[in-house]
Amino acid sequence: MYQENGDFDQSSISHGSGMTQADNAFSQNHLSTFSMEDQSYPQNDVAAAVAAASALEMELQQQLEIEQCYTNKTGAEMPHDSSNWQEMAGFNAENGHYHHQTQNPAADFNQMYAAASSMVPDAPDLLNIFPLPRSSLLPNFSQKSPAFLASLGLLGDVNVSPSADGSSASSGVLYDPLLPLNLPPQPPLLRELFHSLPHGGGVYSLGGGLFTNGVDDREANVGLYQNGVDRVYEFNAAEIGGKNRDGIKDAKHFATEKHRRVLLNDKYQALRSLVPTPTKNDRASIVGDAIRYIDELKMTVAELKGLVEKKRCARERLKRPKMEENEGESKCVGDMNGSSLRSSWLHRKSKNTEVDVRIIDDEITVKLVQQKRINCLLFVSKVLDELQLDLHHVAGGLIGDYYSYLFNSKICEGSIVYASAVANKLIEVVDKQYAAVPPPAGSY
């Protein structure tokens, strides 16, 4: 659970920065109470394990206790805490509405974006204060806390459940500081918050018995948090009921976020358009095709460079008079030492053609698979003539729906044929013919 969130550090920094101020206040004021209460908790082992991970988690504990204080004793600590709350209230004003109910999930979106963006300016300074583990955990607070709290709840301690309810309802530190603002109506508000959560209500498995969901949901929630930054925002917004106070600003940020996503999608499409043989139109395939194509291009560049070198050597050998021939030769040999045997391999696939070109020294082997439609041998033969390839052997025929051929040729010395040129040419010609000829009416 915890480890999977690592790659969201950057994207969720905005989350973290907002929480750090709250955490600061907590750590200053409640360290002592924490150590006391820590021992008193039956789920100490779980809490201790988590606390050992980082200071942040200790603070989360503190917050739990604070909330418990709120719910169980409306006593001494409250004023003290509420002062801190109010401190932060100004900062977290925009987040305040998170605690209010909302029927509009889109509004939740907006709130989330507002919160995120409002926290961005503070991100750099605050995060630098804390040790590294904090930054990895901070963004995950909203992601982990429900799980964390749920695990506490699962342990079945009655004491914890109300506080767990409270903090999980707010889904993390981010929203906890503001809880006291709503203190008077708190207990009912908590329930309202729960009910307002679209699926969050069903997510948190708590000993309180409000909901009876198993570990799956917790994991599901966390797992879903693993998805892109977009997802994190969406989920957090969804699970926190909140009033749409800053509607306009939220809408703007929602639009910004959407714009950002649109831009990213456009970039993927641009990448797709670059590669010659695009396959499936999903992000993973696009990146995979790009990787393949980059490898191919690098190989082609290496091949071409080798060819240029060879040509240059040949030329120089000619230009120099006989006397200096030895020098010229040795220089050329030195250049080509690393690549004395030219070799390159290329596999290209188009919609109805597959070409595999292998070149070793001056032998070129081409494997061609093409959907049956035309007499492709004719066109291939033409291409081979054009490229001045000396055909040695051809074998192939009709297999099922496809023509499959293997051509063994020799490259004439001094020719500038290179693998990708051959492949490109072949595919171009074959595809052109394929398109030009209408499909056969039926088997003859």
Added chain:
Amino acid sequence: MGGGGMDSETHNADNGGDERFKSKNLEAERRRRKKLGDRQLELRALVPNITNMTKSTIITDAITYIEELKLTVEELGNQLLQMEATSVDEEKIKLKEIDDEKEMKKHGIKVEVEAEVNHICGTKLWIRVVFQKKRGALTKLMEAISLLGIDLIDTTITTSRGAVLFTSFGQGIRAGLPEADQMRKYLLEIIRD
């Protein structure tokens, strides 16, 4: 598409009352995300990008790098073409062709150009041609066969000592297939040129 990934989530959000996430889908979604991430890391490793390492910049850097490589390939290709303009290579190629002929004669094999066309039940044909290896000879032969309205099913072409052996199973496409003997004569004419 990125949009595809969103669907499962909105689906979940809609099931407000649904207490159980589709855990089967969750695993698949996780795997999908992981696959995309791994591939992005791979791409990142390939590209010598010098800017931010965020998801979007890796894509843009990849795009610039690919375009760069494409330009390099083009440049080098042009360079080669220019270098090719020397007469040396043309001569070499011509020499090679002459060598082939010499080799044929050297081995004392008089390559008799042959052509055979036999009918095999219905419109199926068996064709066998031997001719002298020369640039463009095969193309001429293929053109002739296609003119006759024969579609080649299984083909084998072998070269040895300056001679080319062409064997193939073919099938007539059009209805009006000439007589086997006529076809044979036609082919013989073609390859004799």
